[in-house]
Amino acid sequence: MMMCKGATRLMSLKQDRRLTFQERLSLRFHLSMCGACRQCDRQFSLLHQLGERFEADLGDATDDQGASPPDSDRQG
Numbered sequence: 001m002m003m004c005k006g007a008t009r010l011m012s013l014k015q016d017r018r019l020t021f022q023e024r025l026s027l028r029f030h031l032s033m034c035g036a037c038r039q040c041d042r043q044f045s046l047l048h049q050l051g052e053r054f055e056a057d058l059g060d061a062t063d064d065q066g067a068s069p070p071d072s073d074r075q076g
């Protein structure tokens with residue numbers, strides 16, 4: 001079964017992108033059995049909501065069309 005570390009990783013991931021079916025399934029399965037991770041999942045969602053509000057406030061400040069800094073490949 002997936003460890004808490006893996007579950008936390010998925011919680012973080014799902015704020016950035018949609019989880020695959022399998023990822024969602026294993027996360028749900030873990031959450032159904034692990035109260036600590038359920039708490040953690042709540043906090044991740046809360047943080048994400050706060051983050052979105054913050055970005056909305058910035059509004060015009062960010063420019064998607066601007067040149068983004070070169071992102072070196074991350075490994076691992």
Ligand SMILES: [Zn+2]
Binds near residue numbers: 005007030034
């Ligand atoms: Zn857990």
